[in-house]
Amino acid sequence: MADSAKAAVFVQSEAYDGVRIKGPDFNIPHELDALLKSYDTIGFQATGLSRAIELVNKMRTWRLSDEPIQPDSQSEELDPETRAATKCRIYLGYTSNLVSSGLRDIIRFLVQHNYVSCLVTTAGGIEEDIIKCLGPTFSTPNGAFNLNGADLRRRGLNRIGNLLVPNDNYCKFEDWVVPILDDLVSEQEGAEKVRWSPSKVIDRLGKEINNEESILYWAHKNQIPVFCPALTDGSLGDMMYFHSYKTEIPLVIDIVSDIRRLNDMSVRSKKAGMIILGGGVCKHQIANSMLFRNGADYSVYINTGQEFDGSDSGARPDEAVSWGKIKIDGESVKVYADATLVFPLIVAGTFGKAHWVQHKAEQGK
Numbered sequence: 001m002a003d004s005a006k007a008a009v010f011v012q013s014e015a016y017d018g019v020r021i022k023g024p025d026f027n028i029p030h031e032l033d034a035l036l037k038s039y040d041t042i043g044f045q046a047t048g049l050s051r052a053i054e055l056v057n058k059m060r061t062w063r064l065s066d067e068p069i070q071p072d073s074q075s076e077e078l079d080p081e082t083r084a085a086t087k088c089r090i091y092l093g094y095t096s097n098l099v100s101s102g103l104r105d106i107i108r109f110l111v112q113h114n115y116v117s118c119l120v121t122t123a124g125g126i127e128e129d130i131i132k133c134l135g136p137t138f139s140t141p142n143g144a145f146n147l148n149g150a151d152l153r154r155r156g157l158n159r160i161g162n163l164l165v166p167n168d169n170y171c172k173f174e175d176w177v178v179p180i181l182d183d184l185v186s187e188q189e190g191a192e193k194v195r196w197s198p199s200k201v202i203d204r205l206g207k208e209i210n211n212e213e214s215i216l217y218w219a220h221k222n223q224i225p226v227f228c229p230a231l232t233d234g235s236l237g238d239m240m241y242f243h244s245y246k247t248e249i250p251l252v253i254d255i256v257s258d259i260r261r262l263n264d265m266s267v268r269s270k271k272a273g274m275i276i277l278g279g280g281v282c283k284h285q286i287a288n289s290m291l292f293r294n295g296a297d298y299s300v301y302i303n304t305g306q307e308f309d310g311s312d313s314g315a316r317p318d319e320a321v322s323w324g325k326i327k328i329d330g331e332s333v334k335v336y337a338d339a340t341l342v343f344p345l346i347v348a349g350t351f352g353k354a355h356w357v358q359h360k361a362e363q364g365k
Contacts, residue, residue: 019040019041020041021041021042021043022038022041022042023038023041023042024038024042032348032349033349033353036049036050036053036345036348036349037050039053045335045336045337045342048333048334048335048336048337049335049337049342049345049346051333052300052302052333052335052342052346053345053346053349053350055273055298055299055300055331055332055333056273056275056298056300056346056350056351057349057350058088058273058298058331059088059090059271059273059275059298060088060090060115060350060351060354062087062088062271063083063084063085063086063087064077064082064083064084064086064270064271065080065083065084065086086270087271088269088270088271088272088273088297088298089117089118089265089266089269089270089271089272089273090115090116090117090273090274090275091116091117091118091120091266091272091273091274091275091286091289091290091296092107092110092116092118092119092120092275092276092277093119093120093121093274093275093276093277093278093282093283093285093286094107094119094121094125094276094277094278094282094339095121095122095124095125095277095278095279095280095282096121096122096123096124096125096127096128096234097124097160097161097278098125098277098278098339098340099121099124099125099128099129099132099215100124100128100137100160100163100165101163101340102340103277103339103340103343103344104128104129104132104215105213106343106344106347107119107215108213108214108215108218109347109351109352110347110351111215111218111219111222111224112212112218112222113351113355114222114224115351115355116224116275117224117265117269118224118225118226118227118262118265119215119219119224119225119226119227120226120227120228120229120262120281120282120285120286121226121227121228121282122228122230122233122234122280122281122282123228123230123231123232123233123234123235123236123237124233124234124235125228125282126202126205126216126226126228126231126234126236127173127234127235127236129214129215129216130173130176130177130205130209130214130216131165131169131170131172131173131235132213132214133209133211133213133214134169134172134173134176135166135168135169135172136169137160137163137164137165137169138163138164138165138166139162139163139164140159140162140163140164143162144162145161145162147159152164156168158170170235173235173239174239174242177205177236177239178239178242178243178246180204180205180208181239181240181243181251182243182247184196184201184204184251185247185249185250185251188249188251188252189249195252195254195257196251196252196253196254197253197254197255197257197258197261198227198228198229198231198253198255198258199225199226199227199228199258199261201231201253202216202219202226202228202231203216203219203220203223203225203226204220206218206219206220206221206226207220225261225262225265227258227261227262227285229255229258229259229281229285230281231253262285262289263289263292265289266289266290266292266293267292267293269293271297271298272290272293272296272297272298273296273297273298273299273300274286274287274290274296274298274299274300274301274326275300275302276299276300276301276302276303277302277303277339277343278302278303278313278339279303279305279311279312279313279314280312280313283301283303283312283313284312287320287323287325287326288325290320290324290325290326291323291324291325294324294327295320295321295324295325295326295327295328295330296320296325296326296327296330296332297327297330297331298330298331298332299317299320299326299330299331299332299333300332300333300335300346301316301317301332301333301334301335302334302335302337302339302342302343302346303334303336303339304336304337304338307319316334317332317333317334318332320332
């Protein structure tokens, strides 16, 4: 009996040689870059974060010139300059609460410097960006999540997690947006006969806000499309609802033209990468567009969703592979974390680092 118990406990290991787990040694001074590199060998979600940085850097640096010329290549794809200039298209999706948070400024940085190809978000991701130009969002005292809802309601304070948005901000938003809705209807019915889509409406909002702190301002300036399939699911929808009773002819928004625009972008991407913060509409809309090119090449998911309830929000990348939304030989990772914790680190180790390396090189010329 003792021998069998001993044999059960001391099972012989096979020869194995992999990455050894080791954390950062703070007996040695660490700059941010060195600390981020150490994440690779910490394990658990730290290793996932390191893998996300690796994949985002692959998205960021890929060029068509990295690939061998294919027999069926188009004539323009044979030109060395064209091949060197053809980049991986990066599709960034995020939920509205992240715009309410300080991640708005990181997303704005990425759009400002043309580091992403398009954005997909929800209605709050549109309106909260505009509203922050009209009035501030605040942190709750000590970052608490458990403030009394009835008390906040009486005080006219709307809570988003541990953030507070004065209801007056939404009143300012109404004053700002309703005249624009009037203009959209006039252009719809006038000589221009404009056929508005969600992305066209959003582009117009970015033009009208004319504020460099805004994501939408830079998206308009750099002509980066912003897609929002659920454009009416928020305060902007409330304003459209009220506006429909104030005008004889309602504003008509064509959602089909946007799904065509997004899917066409995907089909025409020589290489495609997804960075998706959170779940829901923004996650599925991007992933579904990848189906039309037989899947994304690189995929980074960051969310706290779990797969056991069958939700798309919680689904792991391998589920998307089964649908053809990530290529069978594509590279992907899911980081199980709050995006506000890890996305700043990912951007710091990728776009942010490269931005300042380039900036210093240009200054040295």
